[in-house]
Amino acid sequence: MLRRGFLLGAVAVVATGIFAARWYNIGAEIGEDALSAPEALARAQLGEILLVDIRRPDEWQATGIPLGAVPLDLRRDDFVEALLAEAGGDRARPVALICARGVRSARLGKRLSQAGFTAILDVPEGMLGSGAGPGWLARGLPVMQ
Template identity: 45%
Template sequence: MLTRRHFILALSALTLIPAAAVADTKTLTAEDAYDRLQSGELILIDVRTPQEWLDSGVAEGAWPLDMREPDFGRWIMATLERNPHRDVAVICRSGNRSGRLMDLFAQNGIDTVLDVSEGMLGGPRGTGWIPTGLPTVSVKEAYEALPKDLTAD
């Protein structure tokens, strides 16, 4: 049985584990994620670093939550628990980190999170959010829009 403590510890160790083969995951294209964000069906979590957010911006509507932060596991669990009627997806730079997260979610029985596997900049899994021409906002704007209680309106 997954406990919050085990999940949080596993997430903390995730940054030390090299990328493995990506598990069979639920994926979204960047365009699909954007459409679902606009309709209010989806919460998108950008798991990249603050420097990456500064360099390229944050997907419009995404919540910037750095996966290296010690509280990241708690943030993910709180997002899932507090928003049961919305899908939650993760996005990173090119799909590697989000793929590792998907593996970890699957290992812990969490099968409701989706993966925008092409990432913000694109790569072998697709064109990417930015090259597709989807809107971004500054990290300041993204932080200001981030609900402090991690509950979507």
């Protein structure tokens, strides 16, 4: 019985660790299409990219929206069409996606590439930080309420 309890405890610890690593995006992949939060802010302010905050409305309310970003809930049924409208109908316009920790933005970036967008960028550190960096908020970057 003691052995079974030890094994179950070990499995729970490993499972919790895996969940935490995914939640905090500890192993964030930083590819050539990645931008740091300060780079995303600078490029959005220069008009070089369309910065899109893909989090939920409750998340926007809790932390604010990155300055210069367009809030667009990725759960919208018409997300691709709404993004295309924000991009002025141009699927080649550089679009940078930001979420909380870079998990959703990475997944959505792949989906948007399959939908014909050719210049999708990712902010893998997100608003709250990940293995890619401390995050928009911890860096003290400006937000809109």
